[in-house]
Amino acid sequence: xxxxxxxxxxxxxxxxxxxEISLAVEEGEILCLLGENGAGxxxxxxxxxxxxxxxxxxxxxxxxxxxxxxxxxxxxxxIGMVHQHFALVPTLTVAENVAxxxxxxxWLGWLDRRRAAADVRRLSEEYGLAVQPDTLVGDLxxxxxQRVEIIKALRRDAQLLIxxxxxxxxxxxxxERLFSVMRRLRDSGRSVIFISHKLREVRSVADRIVVIxxxxxxxxxxxxxxxxxxxxxxxxxxxxxxxxxxxxxxxxTVLQLDGVAVGDGAGIELEVRAGEIVALAGVQGNGQSEIxxxxxxxxxxxxxxxxxxxxxITRCSTREILARGVGYVPEDRGRDGxxxxxxxxxxxxxxxxxxxxxxxxxxxxxxxxxxxxxxxMRQFDIRAESAASAAGTLSGxxxxxxxxxxxxxRALILLIAVEPTRGLDIGSVEFVRTRVLQAxxxxxxxxxxxxxxxEIVALAxxxxxxxxxxxxGIVPPGVPRAQLxxxxxxxxxxxxxxxxx
Amino acid sequence: xxxxxxxxxxVGATGLRSAGDGVVTLLAVxxxxxxxxxxxxxxxxxxxxxWGDVASNPLGAIEETVATVADAYWALLKGAILDPDGGSLxxxxxxLSETVVTATPLMLSGLAVTLAFRAGLFNIGGQGQAxxxxxxxxxxxxxxxLAPGVHLAAALAAGIVAGGIWGAVxxxxxxxxxxxxxxxxxxxxxxxxxxxxxxxxxxxxxxxGRADAISPLVRPDARLPELLGGDLRLHAGLxxxxxxxxxxxxxxxxxxxxxxxxxxxxxxxxxQTAGIRPARVYVSAMAxxxxxxxxxxxxQMLGTDFTLTxxxxxxxxxxxxxxxxxxxxxxxxxxxxxxxxxxxxxxxxQMQASTGTPVDLVTIIQGLIVLFIAxxxxxxxxxxxxxxxxxxxxxxxxxxxx
Numbered sequence: 001x002x003x004x005x006x007x008x009x010x011x012x013x014x015x016x017x018x019x020e021i022s023l024a025v026e027e028g029e030i031l032c033l034l035g036e037n038g039a040g041x042x043x044x045x046x047x048x049x050x051x052x053x054x055x056x057x058x059x060x061x062x063x064x065x066x067x068x069x070x071x072x073x074x075x076x077x078x079i080g081m082v083h084q085h086f087a088l089v090p091t092l093t094v095a096e097n098v099a100x101x102x103x104x105x106x107w108l109g110w111l112d113r114r115r116a117a118a119d120v121r122r123l124s125e126e127y128g129l130a131v132q133p134d135t136l137v138g139d140l141x142x143x144x145x146q147r148v149e150i151i152k153a154l155r156r157d158a159q160l161l162i163x164x165x166x167x168x169x170x171x172x173x174x175x176e177r178l179f180s181v182m183r184r185l186r187d188s189g190r191s192v193i194f195i196s197h198k199l200r201e202v203r204s205v206a207d208r209i210v211v212i213x214x215x216x217x218x219x220x221x222x223x224x225x226x227x228x229x230x231x232x233x234x235x236x237x238x239x240x241x242x243x244x245x246x247x248x249x250x251x252x253t254v255l256q257l258d259g260v261a262v263g264d265g266a267g268i269e270l271e272v273r274a275g276e277i278v279a280l281a282g283v284q285g286n287g288q289s290e291i292x293x294x295x296x297x298x299x300x301x302x303x304x305x306x307x308x309x310x311x312x313i314t315r316c317s318t319r320e321i322l323a324r325g326v327g328y329v330p331e332d333r334g335r336d337g338x339x340x341x342x343x344x345x346x347x348x349x350x351x352x353x354x355x356x357x358x359x360x361x362x363x364x365x366x367x368x369x370x371x372x373x374x375x376x377m378r379q380f381d382i383r384a385e386s387a388a389s390a391a392g393t394l395s396g397x398x399x400x401x402x403x404x405x406x407x408x409x410r411a412l413i414l415l416i417a418v419e420p421t422r423g424l425d426i427g428s429v430e431f432v433r434t435r436v437l438q439a440x441x442x443x444x445x446x447x448x449x450x451x452x453x454x455e456i457v458a459l460a461x462x463x464x465x466x467x468x469x470x471x472x473g474i475v476p477p478g479v480p481r482a483q484l485x486x487x488x489x490x491x492x493x494x495x496x497x498x499x500x501x
Numbered sequence: 502x503x504x505x506x507x508x509x510x511x512v513g514a515t516g517l518r519s520a521g522d523g524v525v526t527l528l529a530v531x532x533x534x535x536x537x538x539x540x541x542x543x544x545x546x547x548x549x550x551x552w553g554d555v556a557s558n559p560l561g562a563i564e565e566t567v568a569t570v571a572d573a574y575w576a577l578l579k580g581a582i583l584d585p586d587g588g589s590l591x592x593x594x595x596x597l598s599e600t601v602v603t604a605t606p607l608m609l610s611g612l613a614v615t616l617a618f619r620a621g622l623f624n625i626g627g628q629g630q631a632x633x634x635x636x637x638x639x640x641x642x643x644x645x646x647l648a649p650g651v652h653l654a655a656a657l658a659a660g661i662v663a664g665g666i667w668g669a670v671x672x673x674x675x676x677x678x679x680x681x682x683x684x685x686x687x688x689x690x691x692x693x694x695x696x697x698x699x700x701x702x703x704x705x706x707x708x709x710g711r712a713d714a715i716s717p718l719v720r721p722d723a724r725l726p727e728l729l730g731g732d733l734r735l736h737a738g739l740x741x742x743x744x745x746x747x748x749x750x751x752x753x754x755x756x757x758x759x760x761x762x763x764x765x766x767x768x769x770x771x772x773q774t775a776g777i778r779p780a781r782v783y784v785s786a787m788a789x790x791x792x793x794x795x796x797x798x799x800x801q802m803l804g805t806d807f808t809l810t811x812x813x814x815x816x817x818x819x820x821x822x823x824x825x826x827x828x829x830x831x832x833x834x835x836x837x838x839x840x841x842x843x844x845x846x847x848x849x850x851q852m853q854a855s856t857g858t859p860v861d862l863v864t865i866i867q868g869l870i871v872l873f874i875a876x877x878x879x880x881x882x883x884x885x886x887x888x889x890x891x892x893x894x895x896x897x898x899x900x901x902x903x
Contacts, residue, residue: 319778323776328774
């Protein structure tokens, strides 16, 4: 089947999310939709999936105009979508989840479990998905949960499968397996739309690439276009993704983790020196957030000690730790990094308001606070309507700049940056990385937590790979990706070298 | 919906919502009065009778209805602001004086709820805090004999301290054990009410020569001075309340304590990440909130009641919740709302006296206002306002429960 979007326009208030976009995906094709966050990819796919309706334009299948009033209509027409956040019930089995919403009815309308399980087994075999129907979804890894979502779509006979940033939660190996599933789907005559902003992936899996920028289709580059060509098209100006020379001059130890244990994990030994970036690499949920919580005093270790420049900070409060010169850029800006309903100005003093020069004896010094906002907004190029705008109205890139500006405006011994560039446009990614490198150059030790291997390889001086709350190995950034990927799946450094070879 | 697509929408929604907040509040009041008119009509015998003959005299029925409603609301308005037919200046001003007298403790108990809201806490315990505040003020007021001025200050302070302690306990419990403040404050309301009954059985709280539960009268030195004299009850509590409002505004916008309080209320996780200790904020916010409610009880005691009875500060704390809701948890809004509610109450009594419409109508209207504010979607659909994407429930109310 051929799915077509014709002159689609969608506005949200004054923002034009899609501006007369025309797009078609052919039978047996993997179409990659490439664009920065906020370019309008997801909006477009939600329109195609019937979750929202276009203000102008039409959808067509095999040349016939169709109208979707809900995702149900789209599913009926043969469209399936796998969202970034899965819609699965963890306490139900795979088969039950797959059947949910369209249960095969048996006698008296009861759920026909056998048929549901058989459906799962058949589809799993056909596309090499290796999913067992009787497993509880809650026991599955994220990669397998994603496959359950795919099976769900396939069981409703989806001819077009839309995958919205499916690799964001996967290890490199899992991503590769997903790509081979996508190819099998294509070879069986189905169509796939793959949404991503990861250039490497797009180049490896796409039959055709369409780039969207600011709600418009700006080009259809050839499959063998270089990464910087793709990036430039995405951003609309030349970009250099390589970060400048690696000139770490590590100094004295600033952070020392001595057999620090989280939960029942093994003790963690880690040392970060001044002027070096140590990356904690790993698939999400392997202990990163627990370690970070320990470092900023939000959680106490079961055992071991944390030392900052030789001082034991294991039992210090968050305030004390921050005051000792630790900067923290949290993973979820909106939840941990800033307060959306407070102004940009207020957010810029969120962890410094209690000290000079912003307050004295409990009184806020509004003049100094406003000056501070002025300076930082200029220095860090934070674009807001005004300093009084609510921080929640900032774009992702500007919100992250706000957090960085606040943290880097203090004298830091240690900077903890968690997924500092996730969800940012390429311009902001460059900016954030440059600032992190500047901090390193000024002698700050940096702990970089990231699940993005590209980022880790671009920034880190040493990489500590985490698996199930423990460090499986510490390696230099030059190691092959395949080896890193294997370590992220639990192999020790030695095993990974062997397996990768 | 992915985050990328949600972002532009959110901007739009926030814009619409904040622009519509004031409008929705105003329309909620209008709508409440409209429904109130209906209640007046159906509870009036003459109106019902005229509708019984609606076939023979349709115009008469409509006229009767409109006249009845108009009379009632006119009486309400006269009773709340000025009585042009009063004769003497005192009588003309009397409604305004009564409105302000009623509004004074409401303003304080409303501020108590507003302050807690801003810290993300839903203080349902204003009632209990006001009761112990009134008791504290009364005790200092009748038991001791201090110098003029000092005596009043001491009595007011006793109210603040008693209410503050009553509020701090739920704050401490929440910070320490996570016990939800809604539950603990409600429970402490009962404890406070029964505590007063118990206190009034004690010799020290009994009025000489009285067998019933009533305390001695507060000594004149400890009373809030009357401002106009004569029959007008307007007293200096108004200035106490306005000063408290200014103080709360100053605290929230100009102090580090206020900054911590707002940050905690708006985003607990981000506040923690920035090194703020929520447990401390909860205790201090609830202590201040309780102190304000206690002061509400104290002004009621020292300005109008002068004696402690089991029914002290009746409904004051709960009315404060309505006032804060109507004021959208802002200081200015709360002050304005307290005058509206004060006017309604003072006017309602006048309305009952002159037109026979029961004063309960006022309670109905107050309830409806809060109901409509809590259901902005309903108001928007009644008046066909454009709805923003997502449920635009008043943020302050929603947060208290989270």
